[in-house]
Amino acid sequence: MSKAPCGHSGHARRLIQQPLHELTEKLRLGDRKITAPRQAILNVLRRHAHPLTIKEIHQELDKSDCDPATVYRNMHTLEGLGLVKRFDFGDGSARFELVEGEESVHHHHLVCRNCSLILEIDDCWLAAVEKELAKAHGFAEINHRLEFFGVCPKCQAAGAGAS
Amino acid sequence: MSKAPCGHSGHARRLIQQPLHELTEKLRLGDRKITAPRQAILNVLRRHAHPLTIKEIHQELDKSDCDPATVYRNMHTLEGLGLVKRFDFGDGSARFELVEGEESVHHHHLVCRNCSLILEIDDCWLAAVEKELAKAHGFAEINHRLEFFGVCPKCQAAGAGAS
DNA sequence: CTATTTGCAAACGATTTGCAAAACA
């Protein structure tokens, strides 16, 4: 069916995929050890243009390369170092995506409510809104969490009419 | 200081607060029984202009008026009937807000990362974006989840500099 | 009276944590 191992596919937004050594370099700069589990996790993330759940990451690790707890711990570590960004699609599982380059290119997703197909949405028009809110309510360091949900073309065709 | 029992306060956006009988009427129309727990829960929600967690709702119920499981079940029921709307601030707990009138007035929130102060944001500029996305990617029934986070004025003053 | 709802306790899934052993630097 689809080529993505977990049923995800869709927009190949940015497959820039910095080489592994560039990622591990960031670990080093953060005084973090370059362990096998970490390299394995980074490699899994490098293979995907979409955010992955812990379960998806762990399953794709060569035959349980490491314990789930280790994945959880490392996602925190990597998030802290700015190597990955956490997303929340409201389904109870956190999702993680590799951050490219220096800055996290702020973006959102369009997720199929039915098959979980994920499209990356690059544009974000909310910086101006954030400024307005900051001014209007005196808040500082404003950011936002935004995701879109809908039914993808395939699922519309399949479930035509019924749910 | 604030009158809200759980430390929340801020924008008293819409305290329209339809009378209880108007709410229970909706239950009746949905073929749902008007039980004590349900009335109690609706009354708690009626007292707040901001979304509440299950725990907050349960704690405010007169001396454990009902079991937490009952609150969970009822929030599903009420959500299904369109009486409440579910929000997700990404902190692991669902939040529920009473829906006013017939339609849920679509809105978002500005949440203080430090003290959880919640402001209601009425404007939403994303209908147009949803249409664009629908057209561009062939998705149907698009909606979105959007919340803003920041540091409120008080917390800025308090934690000035340090975190 | 009959279907719905509740309370209670057990089950669940995602995530976290304590601790001793294993692995990096």
Add this chain to the structure above:
DNA sequence: TGTTTTGCAAATCGTTTGCAAATAG
């Protein structure tokens, strides 16, 4: 070698569910 990290198992947290008793209509 000294510190970080891992594996494993147990603990937590929010939420769901099975089932018999209580209750609304």
